[in-house]
Amino acid sequence: MPDRIPGPETSPEGELPGARGELSQGVLDALRGPTGGPAPQPREARDADPFGDDLQLALYLCYELHYRGFRGIDAAWEWDPGLLGLRAALERRFLEALRERTAGHLDVHDALDELLVEPVDGTGVSYFLKDEGQLWQLREYAAQRSLYHLKEADPHAWVIPRLRGRAKAAFVAVEFDEFGGGRAERVHARLFADLMADLGLDTTYGRYVDAASAEMLAVVNLMSLLGLHRAHRGALVGHFATVEVTSSPGSRRLAEAMRRTGAGPAAEHFYAEHVTADAVHEQIVRRDVIGGLLADEPSLAPDIAFGIAATTWLEDRLGDRLLAAWRSGSTSLRAQL
Ligand SMILES: [Fe+2]
Numbered sequence: 001m002p003d004r005i006p007g008p009e010t011s012p013e014g015e016l017p018g019a020r021g022e023l024s025q026g027v028l029d030a031l032r033g034p035t036g037g038p039a040p041q042p043r044e045a046r047d048a049d050p051f052g053d054d055l056q057l058a059l060y061l062c063y064e065l066h067y068r069g070f071r072g073i074d075a076a077w078e079w080d081p082g083l084l085g086l087r088a089a090l091e092r093r094f095l096e097a098l099r100e101r102t103a104g105h106l107d108v109h110d111a112l113d114e115l116l117v118e119p120v121d122g123t124g125v126s127y128f129l130k131d132e133g134q135l136w137q138l139r140e141y142a143a144q145r146s147l148y149h150l151k152e153a154d155p156h157a158w159v160i161p162r163l164r165g166r167a168k169a170a171f172v173a174v175e176f177d178e179f180g181g182g183r184a185e186r187v188h189a190r191l192f193a194d195l196m197a198d199l200g201l202d203t204t205y206g207r208y209v210d211a212a213s214a215e216m217l218a219v220v221n222l223m224s225l226l227g228l229h230r231a232h233r234g235a236l237v238g239h240f241a242t243v244e245v246t247s248s249p250g251s252r253r254l255a256e257a258m259r260r261t262g263a264g265p266a267a268e269h270f271y272a273e274h275v276t277a278d279a280v281h282e283q284i285v286r287r288d289v290i291g292g293l294l295a296d297e298p299s300l301a302p303d304i305a306f307g308i309a310a311t312t313w314l315e316d317r318l319g320d321r322l323l324a325a326w327r328s329g330s331t332s333l334r335a336q337l
């Protein structure tokens with residue numbers, strides 16, 4: 001297959017989005033100035049809604065500095081002590097709220113088994129899109145998800161130096177596929193950009209942050225949080241497992257939705273690729289990543305279970321938001337496409 005690079009432009013850096021409240025405004029103001037300048041104080045995060053637009057966007061801005069950063073913004077902000085102090089306070093608030101919501105979660109094996117049970121009534125987003133999704137809803141879904149898929153597998157890569165032996169080898173085998181197996185045109189982030197192009201969406205990195213709901217920001221922020229902290233390596237692996245285990249059947253329904261609506265070959269291909277790849281990934285993740293990590297560090301079992309529970313809780317919340325909007329005929333986005 002000839003190399004099709006360059007494909008749809010995803011741009012090396014993002015653009016700064018608009019503020020959603022005082023915290024995010026404070027971070028944006030700080031970033032536009034020199035490093036070491038005033039950033040919001042950690043105590044300002046204390047009373048913020050942990051799942052609200054303002055805190056989630058402030059956290060998202062802090063995390064993006066570790067990925068591709070923002071055009072015209074000094075890359076040194078990534079390690080600015082003042083901003084890191086704020087980030088820690090935002091993370092604490094978010095994590096505490098997640099622990100509260102997922103209290104009493106299951107043992108890691110029960111949690112994994114539970115993931116494999118497909119809902120009988122089939123009421124999730126992928127069911128909706130398969131059965132009755134319209135093109136405008138598929139475009140909204142892709143715009144929201146682009147916050148993750150244009151950096152697909154990146155947050156997970158941070159855990160690699162924190163794993164050993166069997167867990168590490170298996171984890172990297174899965175990531176190798178996510179990153180295209182040595183082929184730029186097969187990198188999953190690139191396949192997603194191709195999907196976006198089919199749907200007539202702008203593939204510029206970060207283009208839809210302003211449109212994305214707080215629920216989507218929270219989904220991505222969880223991955224970044226878990227990826228960046230060695231202390232949360234167990235939860236990051238739990239997160240990874242959740243994505244891989246649930247992906248294959250969901251992707252089958254989404255591929256069907258793309259086919260039924262005539263979204264285009266690349267749009268269908270992105271999900272069709274995940275049906276096959278993730279059926280294999282699921283096995284590797286269960287047996288060797290989770291199994292390997294538990295053999296290596298048995299004390300991480302509750303963290304793995306927390307990662308699974310937190311991911312599921314946030315994904316369900318995003319699904320509820322999307323379906324509530326669509327069932328009432330309105331947009332799930334904060335701004336029209
Ligand atoms: Fe993937």
Ligand SMILES: [Fe+2]
Pocket residue numbers: 174178244247277278281
């Ligand atoms: Fe995968």
